[in-house]
Amino acid sequence: MGFVENFTSDFDNKTPIYRQIYRLFTRLFARGIIKTGERIPSIRDMALQLKVNANTMQRVYQELERDGLIHSKRGTGYFFTEDESMVEKVSVKMAHEAVSNFLEEMYALGFKDEQILTELSKQIKLVKEGDKLENIDSN
Amino acid sequence: MGFVENFTSDFDNKTPIYRQIYRLFTRLFARGIIKTGERIPSIRDMALQLKVNANTMQRVYQELERDGLIHSKRGTGYFFTEDESMVEKVSVKMAHEAVSNFLEEMYALGFKDEQILTELSKQIKLVKEGDKLENIDSN
Amino acid sequence: MGFVENFTSDFDNKTPIYRQIYRLFTRLFARGIIKTGERIPSIRDMALQLKVNANTMQRVYQELERDGLIHSKRGTGYFFTEDESMVEKVSVKMAHEAVSNFLEEMYALGFKDEQILTELSKQIKLVKEGDKLENIDSN
């Protein structure tokens, strides 16, 4: 149950709520935070937690089930797949998608390989410094 | 006017068509393929070219105008902005968005800085080899 | 539009309505009554026709889309897949399922191959005679 804290319940208006929650779950799966075979909270519980309608939450689980990530046991609840290899699969697939979407966009913008890498490094540095500043603040 | 060939007219169903066409334009602006002050095709022409509804095309131009990228001259058509700095601005903004979206996703998936860079390099290599193979094929 | 008459709107209570309507569609696809690329009635129209809620109808189309049988065009409607081979695929798959379910059940009941065939033939005869009687009635 400890993983519920990983969720925030503020959603952006561009993408459907159920899609956003779906991604939250897949990320937890990919990071191994939810273990294979583990029971996940009931639809109603999650709906309360995230302050969405139960039907919306139902849809999230429905799509996760469709994609083979979780499965329902009648009257008992939903469980993360027992398939160990799934975690790896999900992680690899999502990372690959992110990378290739990113590359496609940058190429479309006319960036060359080296430029892409330098832009990325630049941004990473900024993030790090941002974190440092935060740490200083919190001291 | 030679830039129309840069458009493809197969759209995916998830994102609005007008949004997809909008991005096609901004990319051409960012890459400098459309020159400042250059006239762009009429709404009707573009709608025919891309096989979309004229209303949809209308909306694209409307949003581009709202963002200051193009402007209409009464009775003569639409023109790309004369503001030289705009090209730079658009380019930088779009690249920055792409980079930070990408980073956010990879962090959420549990990747560390170095891993992100290696994943990216790996993928770039693959793309290059794919291109080589294509060239061989076409010989 | 002529195929709407093929639907009845009395459903049994054991299986979900959306599932029953789903099967009605797949049967029409399998029989080639709905042509590839053909537009199918809007969600709201079908909901009225079949006297079900629009959400229920939405779900039917959603599942048909998921299975690659139909696809939606934003603001325009739903269309049966352009993939010619799909009709054959669906037909074969559904028939095969029916046959193997039937065989499995009969074997589980202890029937042997010849018995199964005779039972089937017997029933077919009955159906035919039933039809004849109906024809006589209607004369």
Add this chain to the structure above:
Amino acid sequence: MGFVENFTSDFDNKTPIYRQIYRLFTRLFARGIIKTGERIPSIRDMALQLKVNANTMQRVYQELERDGLIHSKRGTGYFFTEDESMVEKVSVKMAHEAVSNFLEEMYALGFKDEQILTELSKQIKLVKEGDKLENIDSN
């Protein structure tokens, strides 16, 4: 009691577990594997064997009793009906249902009588060859 091995305990999620177990019993009755008047295992035993909830098992026996297939003797357990004709009845009824469901589906898919018979024969052949192969493997 030797018939318990005829049960498998992996259930599908679409149909209620109690319904699936119910059918397992009726099949054994229909095939005469459970003899008239024979004692059947206690609810608790069966629940353990099949790894289901005792309440679920309770419901199975309840429905079997409702249909006159079994009856309880106070304090001693459940027994298959003494009515000899029951075996025949059950068998005929289930077979008839299977046949007519199958026919209905095949007709709905647009198959004609002869086609149905050939499809069936084809599949029977396949099953037989599959069995042969299995036997070869196990040699």
Add this chain to the structure above:
DNA sequence: GTGGTCTAGACCACT
């Protein structure tokens, strides 16, 4: 007009 999402609330079957 079209599809798509979301909410609220009800009812049911299953464990």
Add this chain to the structure above:
DNA sequence: GTGGTCTAGACCACC
């Protein structure tokens, strides 16, 4: 308690 289905009605974006 759990999941699953269905209804009614609203609102939005898209074409």
